[in-house]
Amino acid sequence: MKRQINTTLENISKQLNVSISTVSRVLNGKSKKYRISKKTTDLILKTAQQLDYIPNQLARGLRLKMTNTIGLIIPDIANPFFAKIASLIEKSARDNGFSVIVSDSEEKTEVEISSLQTLTSLKIDGILISPVGGQSKHLASIKNRGIPIVTIDRQCLDLELPFVGSDNFKGAFTAVNYLAKNGHTRIAIIQGIKNTSVNIDRVNGYIEALKENNISIDKRLIVGENFDERNGYVEASLLLNIEKRPTAIFATGNLISLGALRAIYEKKLRIPDDISIISFDDQPYSSYLATPMTTVAQPNHEIASIAFRLLMDCIETNKTMEPYKILLPTKLIIRDSVAKIITH
Amino acid sequence: MKRQINTTLENISKQLNVSISTVSRVLNGKSKKYRISKKTTDLILKTAQQLDYIPNQLARGLRLKMTNTIGLIIPDIANPFFAKIASLIEKSARDNGFSVIVSDSEEKTEVEISSLQTLTSLKIDGILISPVGGQSKHLASIKNRGIPIVTIDRQCLDLELPFVGSDNFKGAFTAVNYLAKNGHTRIAIIQGIKNTSVNIDRVNGYIEALKENNISIDKRLIVGENFDERNGYVEASLLLNIEKRPTAIFATGNLISLGALRAIYEKKLRIPDDISIISFDDQPYSSYLATPMTTVAQPNHEIASIAFRLLMDCIETNKTMEPYKILLPTKLIIRDSVAKIITH
DNA sequence: TATTGCTGCACAATCGTTTGCGCAATTATA
DNA sequence: TATAATTGCGCAAACGATTGTGCAGCAATA
Numbered sequence: 001m002k003r004q005i006n007t008t009l010e011n012i013s014k015q016l017n018v019s020i021s022t023v024s025r026v027l028n029g030k031s032k033k034y035r036i037s038k039k040t041t042d043l044i045l046k047t048a049q050q051l052d053y054i055p056n057q058l059a060r061g062l063r064l065k066m067t068n069t070i071g072l073i074i075p076d077i078a079n080p081f082f083a084k085i086a087s088l089i090e091k092s093a094r095d096n097g098f099s100v101i102v103s104d105s106e107e108k109t110e111v112e113i114s115s116l117q118t119l120t121s122l123k124i125d126g127i128l129i130s131p132v133g134g135q136s137k138h139l140a141s142i143k144n145r146g147i148p149i150v151t152i153d154r155q156c157l158d159l160e161l162p163f164v165g166s167d168n169f170k171g172a173f174t175a176v177n178y179l180a181k182n183g184h185t186r187i188a189i190i191q192g193i194k195n196t197s198v199n200i201d202r203v204n205g206y207i208e209a210l211k212e213n214n215i216s217i218d219k220r221l222i223v224g225e226n227f228d229e230r231n232g233y234v235e236a237s238l239l240l241n242i243e244k245r246p247t248a249i250f251a252t253g254n255l256i257s258l259g260a261l262r263a264i265y266e267k268k269l270r271i272p273d274d275i276s277i278i279s280f281d282d283q284p285y286s287s288y289l290a291t292p293m294t295t296v297a298q299p300n301h302e303i304a305s306i307a308f309r310l311l312m313d314c315i316e317t318n319k320t321m322e323p324y325k326i327l328l329p330t331k332l333i334i335r336d337s338v339a340k341i342i343t344h
Numbered sequence: 345m346k347r348q349i350n351t352t353l354e355n356i357s358k359q360l361n362v363s364i365s366t367v368s369r370v371l372n373g374k375s376k377k378y379r380i381s382k383k384t385t386d387l388i389l390k391t392a393q394q395l396d397y398i399p400n401q402l403a404r405g406l407r408l409k410m411t412n413t414i415g416l417i418i419p420d421i422a423n424p425f426f427a428k429i430a431s432l433i434e435k436s437a438r439d440n441g442f443s444v445i446v447s448d449s450e451e452k453t454e455v456e457i458s459s460l461q462t463l464t465s466l467k468i469d470g471i472l473i474s475p476v477g478g479q480s481k482h483l484a485s486i487k488n489r490g491i492p493i494v495t496i497d498r499q500c501l502d503l504e505l506p507f508v509g510s511d512n513f514k515g516a517f518t519a520v521n522y523l524a525k526n527g528h529t530r531i532a533i534i535q536g537i538k539n540t541s542v543n544i545d546r547v548n549g550y551i552e553a554l555k556e557n558n559i560s561i562d563k564r565l566i567v568g569e570n571f572d573e574r575n576g577y578v579e580a581s582l583l584l585n586i587e588k589r590p591t592a593i594f595a596t597g598n599l600i601s602l603g604a605l606r607a608i609y610e611k612k613l614r615i616p617d618d619i620s621i622i623s624f625d626d627q628p629y630s631s632y633l634a635t636p637m638t639t640v641a642q643p644n645h646e647i648a649s650i651a652f653r654l655l656m657d658c659i660e661t662n663k664t665m666e667p668y669k670i671l672l673p674t675k676l677i678i679r680d681s682v683a684k685i686i687t688h
Numbered sequence: 689t690a691t692t693g694c695t696g697c698a699c700a701a702t703c704g705t706t707t708g709c710g711c712a713a714t715t716a717t718a
Numbered sequence: 719t720a721t722a723a724t725t726g727c728g729c730a731a732a733c734g735a736t737t738g739t740g741c742a743g744c745a746a747t748a
Contacts, residue, residue, distance in 0.1 A: 005490070008704055019728045024706060034707095035726055052485070057465045058411070059704030062402045062733045069445075069466070077434060083427035090421060090448050094455075099462055101413075102446045104434050111438075118443055121401045122413070141396075146349070229628060261632040284573060285629045288605040290636075352734060363698045368736060378737090379696055403734030406703045 007051040069099045071119035073129040075107045081281050088304030113138045126311045130154045133196040148314035152307045155197035160323040164307040166298045171330035172205025175278045175296050179248045180213035183341030188246035190235045192227035202252045232259020254281035272339035292335035299328045351395040413443045415463035417473040419451045425625050432648030457482045470655045474498045477540040492658035496651040499541035504667040508651040510642045515674035516549025519622045519640050523592045524557035527685030532590035534579045536571035546596045576603020598625035616683035636679035643672045
């Protein structure tokens with residue numbers, strides 16, 4: 001129902017009394033290949049410019065089965081970690097002539113499924129996804145359709161797909177080990193969503209670090225179930241109320257630690273005097289907090305650029321996508337949120 | 345060059361010995377309108393499901409001149425303010441059956457121009473943009489093409505376009521007035537990009553507040569030129585070094601204030617004892633900073649949802665888009681970063 | 689029996705590109 | 719002066735969907 005007056009190949013061809021194909025070839029820089037004369041070429045180029053011709057990518061995509069568009073599905077665009085990833089991906093894409101359609105799955109499988117549907121109906125050339133976790137039939141279906149897909153940040157547990165992300169196990173291990181080396185023995189972990197690879201690896205890293213330091217595992221100190229701020233707040237509040245409360249909290253995400261801070265300050269406790277904290281994900285503000293926070297930083301730039309390159313590879317060489325797994329090292333950034341505990 | 349084995353209307357039609365049109369009509373729920381028998385209808389529906397039919401939106405869009413896709417161009421996805429906006433827009437869009445193609449202009453006009461090109465070639469149904477500022481020919485061109493467009497957060501200065509954003513003038517005025525009422529007379533402002541409406545309004549609000557409080561304008565206290573962290577850092581560092589240094593800084597963006605914090609702490613100064621600060625944009629972490637920061641919060645949710653609704657209106661009723669301007673109120677959130685100065 | 693009306697669907701054009709193939713006109717070769 | 723090669727471009731199919739129009743077949747009516 002729109003009356004957009006767009007100039008098409010046909011417009012140009014009619015104005016110049018040449019065929020549509022000739023115009024197409026010229027505008028695609030195939031003049032020599034198809035031996036279009038310099039005169040015609042120049043003429044077409046000029047009128048195309050005058051008429052402000054912009055190719056219709058729908059038609060192009062329909063014909064070429066290639067849209068130069070990829071889909072990016074992440075669980076929460078507003079989360080600074082994902083925002084950064086999204087921004088980096090978009091830039092890589094743009095630099096390579098690709099557009100990106102972003103979709104926020106809100107950590108919900110149904111949303112993820114429907115986004116996947118939408119994206120495939122939009123005929124994107126590939127998908128970058130940080131899966132919600134749990135089910136993976138819908139991802140398998142994408143894979144079977146032959147649509148290039150690479151997972152980012154979070155792996156798919158029961159499906160072999162290329163992956164790029166941090167070495168979460170080691171990252172968590174290092175953080176918790178650091179706490180232990182500082183004399184902490186009652187260390188709590190506030191988890192994110194349980195059936196995400198990220199979370200599993202971080203929890204395992206935590207457990208391994210405790211074992212390594214001969215600290216027994218206390219199930220009551222393994223809490224949480226979501227990566228959001230509310231979860232951090234709720235679980236930290238609870239933790240602070242148990243009889244022998246932990247001396248340190250390991251927050252598995254940047255929003256979680258923010259929530260934990262809220263709980264801690266609400267109780268008028270001080271960091272690190274009353275309680276220590278380490279958070280996954282370094283943020284620009286991490287050093288300006290009331291107590292500059294010790295964090296484990298992820299290599300966002302590498303994650304984004306490698307993931308994008310991997311996807312491009314899958315798209316170009318349409319080979320059966322050997323499920324590469326790329327684990328990038330994290331970095332513990334030590335600031336002031338961890339106290340050294342003197343034991344006798 | 346891909347061998348995607350997709351089921352099309354034709355596949356279904358052949359399998360059932362009916363025509364493509366019949367299949368199309370059934371799958372679009374137009375069985376009654378075109379009097380397709382219940383038997384045929386059910387059969388088609390069933391096989392479509394079995395074959396996992398997903399419509400090709402390229403073909404659809406080509407025919408319908410409607411893609412159910414909008415473009416969103418913002419200057420920096422990684423900036424939490426825009427990340428939030430993007431996330432809210434995406435959700436609104438999804439709820440209305442639209443996809444959004446995100447583009448980060450990096451505050452560069454050339455990028456903005458080329459993104460606009462890409463988006464129109466992708467045949468998006470409308471555009472939401474927070475323009476870089478400066479030139480606006482490319483936006484005029486979009487408008488002339490009849491493509492629905494609404495500006496968000498930043499207005500276009502020399503072109504009438506629908507707009508939704510905060511009342512930046514009043515927001516800035518209130519903030520600076522608050523500083524003045526607390527006895528500050530040497531108040532610096534660190535600006536963002538100069539020719540953005542946002543910045544102009546905030547600076548004007550600042551100036552007006554000074555006038556209202558009989559404080560003379562000191563040009564040396566009006567500094568800055570970018571919304572990023574580096575600008576905040578550099579300008580704050582400079583400000584802290586001038587002979588009679590300001591007692592308060594008004595940072596016009598969340599990244600700017602972060603940079604300012606860096607400069608302040610680097611100089612071992614304390615907030616608010618040595619210097620006061622107010623920042624535009626409230627953030628989740630604002631209250632957990634070394635000194636919880638007084639901020640002027642923007643109504644992100646309203647901005648996003650109203651902007652989206654406005655765009656939908658433009659798209660649906662394709663009327664000539666009366667350039668609505670919607671200014672939403674901001675809110676001063678008072679925390680601890682402003683000192684009360686006692687004058688004699 | 690002839691006419692009308694309804695049911696149930698098919699035909700074909702269209703959206704804007706791309707591209708293999710073909711063909712006329714020109715130039716080069718023999 | 720034939721024949722061959724080259725130059726320069728057009729034809730038409732295809733991509734996958736939507737939709738106005740038309741047309742059989744059958745039932746109902748006159």
